[in-house]
Amino acid sequence: MPVCRRTVLRSALGLSVIPLAGFTTDLRRSPVHADPFTLGVASGEPTPDGVVLWTRLAPRPLTADGSGGMPSRSVDVEWELASDERFARVEQRGVVAATPQWGHSVHIETTGLRAGAEYFYRFRAQGFLSPVGRTRTAPQPDSLAPMTMCFASCSNYEQGWFTAYRRLAEEDSDLVLHLGDYLYETVAGGAFRAHAGSEAASLATYRQRYAQYKTDPDLQAAHAAAPWLVVFDDHELDDNWAGSVPEQPQPDFRTRRAAALRAYYENMPLRSTALPRGTDMTLFRRVGWGALATFHMLDTRGYRTDQVCGDAYRSDCPERADPAGSLLGPHQKQWLLNGFRQSQARWDLIGQQVFFSQIDLTPGAARGFNPDAWDGYAADRDQVTAGLLNSAVRNAVVLTGDVHSHWAAEVHERPGDVSSRRAATELVTTSISSGGDGSDGRADIDAILPENPHIRYFSNRRGYVRTRITADALRADFREVPFVTRPGAPVHTGATFVVPDRVPRLL
């Protein structure tokens, strides 16, 4: 890349130029500090010419004040991006201030990179070098080159080891999606590892909770292996929150929401377009991957109306179909439908949190649904399904988390009516660790599957989903680990489905 462009870029980002000798591994300046890189590194939001590089300084990650042991002043962080793992071919470098206002996190939005290329990055601060991360840019806009994408959700530190993150890190992914419940705000007291501090409800306690999670070496490995696209669900703030409404009444939910969103931004490799302003944060966005795929990343928490039927699991009430209820909010819904209309990708993948397909959870003639999922917002779901059928979308796949079990479903024009047209497929990833080891089956689920013929797979093991996306088909491997209550589990594929081009079926 020409030097002039780089200089322009640096000044645009407010970065100063490092002297030529610059970024060396010479640590003769004996450090007076402890290693600030205890939280690892991450990258995200790849475009054909750039990617976000992230780290956060925290020499003592678990301090109760959330500072991570950092002083209340800014600290310079040098960064370096190379095309080789040994940093013999450094292509860009710079320095940026990590400020106490943003929890000593840094978000470097690189530009001017080569499309479809692999890069390595690292940081240096206070005489210490960070671990090295691998990342990559998205391919050229006309590319139909195949990609490997893994997606995950629901990692509860108290309920299991993050072995599934380690196995995910070993998959050689081009891209990783995290669909929410990256952490849990509560303190339940785990049998073998416990959340530090009190329930996360303030900026200090959310920062402390993120820091504790990010000390996990398996999670660090997963971040260091590939760029991520992240969206939150409920536990990054409060169980089953809905827009401005918490699950249980609490004195100052607005302040809590602002703190949670701020800590989320600080700890994720997000662009400045997602910078929170008070209680607001624009997380929904589209990310293109050549001509092969478009990822529509949704926020199904921040704009939703309150849950109907008293938010009672396995319930039913007429309000489920009330068009006054909305999961996406009017603005995000229009944005999504416009995205469908303008789609030019071979595959449109909708990265979001809660179960999209209808699922009757009550065996027998009575019906019972989960009002926290799309079943509680059926009018919005009908609009999205119709939007898929009446648009330029060629192949739609809904990607889901939340439910701590693997599922696969075919999405029909009339929910649950397998004689109606198919509009999409849905792949639901299990948790990384939430729920503990799991089981080989669940009698309550076996009892309802015959009443939900559009549902094609269920597994109650922990893991993630690996997809291989080509111009001709999307293959989904439901990856499962046999245990999480002790470390070191191997991974295997519990089931594989293929979705052929132009055929929204699970084969």
Ligand SMILES: [Fe+2]
């Ligand atoms: Fe969860």
